[in-house]
Amino acid sequence: MMTRKLLCSVAVGALAAGPAMADVTLGYLADLSGSTSVLSGESSRVAIEMAIEDFGGEVLGEPIELLSADHLTQADTGASIVREWIDVEGVDVVLSADNSAVGLAASPILAEAGIPFLHGASTSALSNDQCEPLQIQALMDTYGLSRAITVPLVESGNDQWFFITVDYAFGQALEAAGAAAIEEAGGAVVGTVRHSPQDIDFSAYLLEAQASGANAIGLATFGSWQVAIAKQADEFGMELPLVPYFLGITDVESAGIENLQGIRGAVQFYWNENDATREFSARFAERYGRPPTFTNAMMYETVRHYLESVEAAGTTEGVAVNEAFRATPIDMIRGGTTTVREDGRQIRPMLIYQTRAPEEVTTDWDFFEIIGEADADSLLLPQDQSTCRLFGEG
Amino acid sequence: MFDINVNLILGQMVLGMVNGVFYAILSLGVAIIFGLLGVINFAHGVFFMLGAFVAYGLLQFFGLGYWPALILVPMIVGALGIVLEVLLIRHLYRLEHLYGLLLTLGMALAIEGFVRIVFGPQGLPYSMPDNLRGAVNLGFMFLPYYRAWVVVAGVILCFATWYVIEQTPLGAKLRAATDNPKLVQAFGINVPVMLTLTYGAGVALAGFAGVMAAPILSVDPSMGTNIVIIAFAVVVIGGMGSILGAILTGFGLGILEGFTKAIYSEASSTVIFVVMVIVLVTRPRGLFGKVG
Numbered sequence: 001m002m003t004r005k006l007l008c009s010v011a012v013g014a015l016a017a018g019p020a021m022a023d024v025t026l027g028y029l030a031d032l033s034g035s036t037s038v039l040s041g042e043s044s045r046v047a048i049e050m051a052i053e054d055f056g057g058e059v060l061g062e063p064i065e066l067l068s069a070d071h072l073t074q075a076d077t078g079a080s081i082v083r084e085w086i087d088v089e090g091v092d093v094v095l096s097a098d099n100s101a102v103g104l105a106a107s108p109i110l111a112e113a114g115i116p117f118l119h120g121a122s123t124s125a126l127s128n129d130q131c132e133p134l135q136i137q138a139l140m141d142t143y144g145l146s147r148a149i150t151v152p153l154v155e156s157g158n159d160q161w162f163f164i165t166v167d168y169a170f171g172q173a174l175e176a177a178g179a180a181a182i183e184e185a186g187g188a189v190v191g192t193v194r195h196s197p198q199d200i201d202f203s204a205y206l207l208e209a210q211a212s213g214a215n216a217i218g219l220a221t222f223g224s225w226q227v228a229i230a231k232q233a234d235e236f237g238m239e240l241p242l243v244p245y246f247l248g249i250t251d252v253e254s255a256g257i258e259n260l261q262g263i264r265g266a267v268q269f270y271w272n273e274n275d276a277t278r279e280f281s282a283r284f285a286e287r288y289g290r291p292p293t294f295t296n297a298m299m300y301e302t303v304r305h306y307l308e309s310v311e312a313a314g315t316t317e318g319v320a321v322n323e324a325f326r327a328t329p330i331d332m333i334r335g336g337t338t339t340v341r342e343d344g345r346q347i348r349p350m351l352i353y354q355t356r357a358p359e360e361v362t363t364d365w366d367f368f369e370i371i372g373e374a375d376a377d378s379l380l381l382p383q384d385q386s387t388c389r390l391f392g393e394g
Numbered sequence: 395m396f397d398i399n400v401n402l403i404l405g406q407m408v409l410g411m412v413n414g415v416f417y418a419i420l421s422l423g424v425a426i427i428f429g430l431l432g433v434i435n436f437a438h439g440v441f442f443m444l445g446a447f448v449a450y451g452l453l454q455f456f457g458l459g460y461w462p463a464l465i466l467v468p469m470i471v472g473a474l475g476i477v478l479e480v481l482l483i484r485h486l487y488r489l490e491h492l493y494g495l496l497l498t499l500g501m502a503l504a505i506e507g508f509v510r511i512v513f514g515p516q517g518l519p520y521s522m523p524d525n526l527r528g529a530v531n532l533g534f535m536f537l538p539y540y541r542a543w544v545v546v547a548g549v550i551l552c553f554a555t556w557y558v559i560e561q562t563p564l565g566a567k568l569r570a571a572t573d574n575p576k577l578v579q580a581f582g583i584n585v586p587v588m589l590t591l592t593y594g595a596g597v598a599l600a601g602f603a604g605v606m607a608a609p610i611l612s613v614d615p616s617m618g619t620n621i622v623i624i625a626f627a628v629v630v631i632g633g634m635g636s637i638l639g640a641i642l643t644g645f646g647l648g649i650l651e652g653f654t655k656a657i658y659s660e661a662s663s664t665v666i667f668v669v670m671v672i673v674l675v676t677r678p679r680g681l682f683g684k685v686g
Contacts (some may be wrong), residue, residue, distance in 0.1 A: 038516040194659065196663035204659070205659065211401070231609070235610055250424075258521070343527075
């Protein structure tokens with residue numbers, strides 16, 4: 001495992017440095033070293049490589065080249081990498097940019113260059129004010145994320161919410177959308193704290209949540225912050241349910257299932273859902289040592305569909321590929337298909353899960369029990385509330 | 395915005411005290427190393443992180459739990475510190491402080507990067523010792539036994555360290571050796587060894603704090619990055635090189651931070667730095683810094 005990780009990083013370096021003369025060049029821009037890299041990072045690159053291999057390694061008779069680079073979660077770094085890829089490497093599509101600020105910075109540059117941007121940022125700004133004709137959201141946006149679990153919980157009686165929110169664009173957008181969903185469903189938000197990205201101790205906020213009279217704590221945050229919150233909630237014997245919006249199996253592994261048992265949330269992909277996901281996950285685990293997270297699965301689906309679209313369009317030219325991408329439904333690993341709306345948002349459902357008790361986890365990484373599904377349409381921002389200019393154009 | 399709830403404020407201040415323990419132990423190490431060696435040890439946060447990772451390693455590979463880790467980890471981390479002092483840091487004692495800062499910053503980035511390559515950026519699980527699970531009702535809050543233990547152990551450790559340095563013959567030699575190494579050497583004391591051991595002891599403190607943090611914080615390669623900045627602010631506020639200043643300021647700022655969380659949480663991550671600015675402007679030597 002150790003050696004492989006080391007080799008992988010060497011390979012990234014080599015790929016990023018090498019010249020790209022191939023006709024089909026994919027640029028994977030991601031956080032490869034920071035906190036979000038656990039969920040995507042290196043592992044999503046493996047998922048993309050799988051998609052390329054499954055496709056046969058070439059399209060239109062040309063080999064497929066994959067560039068990858070670390071945006072370091074900094075918008076300006078991300079933007080300059082994208083510019084270099086356009087000017088020097090002749091990139092045909094840019095993937096991921098799994099950070100809202102980086103996604104928002106890369107979007108206008110790629111739009112101007114006419115290059116498709118299949119992004120992994122969650123902010124709904126990228127399918128509203130900053131929607132672009134060649135831009136497609138591979139992950140659920142903050143609107144859908146915030147509704148999938150909130151609405152059923154409010155309806156089942158958890159109607160007084162307290163938010164612990166990471167104090168930047170993603171957290172704030174998620175909290176705002178979550179609060180709107182709660183109020184719409186008849187609940188109320190009784191308190192909010194914004195934590196700084198530097199925070200490591202959250203016990204004070206948990207105490208405040210307890211004092212607020214809330215009966216659910218919404219976690220508009222993720223990664224190591226969420227892990228620390230879960231550990232500390234358990235330490236304080238909190239009985240209030242934590243409601244994560246962005247929880248991956250990797251986070252559960254870090255926090256320990258004993259600290260996260262019995263929690264309900266929603267996720268776009270779960271590796272142990274059915275035979276198809278298990279088959280894919282076994283192949284993925286062979287390469288990466290663990291089952292895929294939802295972001296890994298989304299990158300795989302998106303890249304596979306992109307390559308099919310290039311073949312269908314007979315060219316890598318952005319507009320034509322984009323047209324083909326949107327014209328055919330995207331196959332989901334779990335079975336069934338999704339389609340892309342004018343604003344670039346994929347119309348897809350989410351799975352409602354409950355985390356297992358430690359003694360129920362009989363297979364490694366099998367932390368979730370799927371207990372329901374949030375219907376795709378209920379997660380989609382209604383067209384009349386959207387600020388995307390592309391509606392009605394085509 | 396300004397909600398006043400006495401129970402909440404008291405609770406937050408108690409929790410702040412717990413964080414204050416971590417600030418105090420880390421700042422204490424920074425203050426000792428600066429005070430006695432003149433090195434601004436930017437690698438301190440990394441030794442804190444290594445403390446937690448070594449504790450994880452002992453559990454994972456040798457089945458040694460929390461209590462043995464509390465003894466073994468400071469020794470292992472301290473030994474690593476000694477190796478680095480001998481190989482790298484001691485060559486810079488004659489130069490300005492800035493060089494030591496640059497070297498230790500480089501060491502910190504390299505070690506953190508190495509840990510990230512080996513373990514990945516993902517957090518590692520570390521469970522709480524079973525005999526410290528549960529909580530005590532203080533009337534205004536439930537205080538987990540573990541946090542109470544952190545406070546007790548931290549206070550004892552801090553004051554024991556202070557006592558050794560300020561009140562014992564060994565401490566007196568140490569202080570003399572930093573003031574005038576040549577003279578102390580002339581008395582037959584091996585000053586370089588003494589300084590090496592001091593560095594080892596300083597980082598061992600960070601390792602100890604790392605073990606104490608492992609059950610309650612996220613154990614990941616960057617866990618020391620932010621806390622070391624606070625430790626430096628504490629040392630600056632307390633007075634560079636002042637041992638007692640570092641301890642008292644660590645506790646005090648932890649409590650102040652907790653209080654701010656209760657009143658206006660958005661300001662809690664900056665309040666320490668606001669205090670630092672005020673202290674630097676009005677009393678540049680720090681609250682407990684010696685005049686001279």
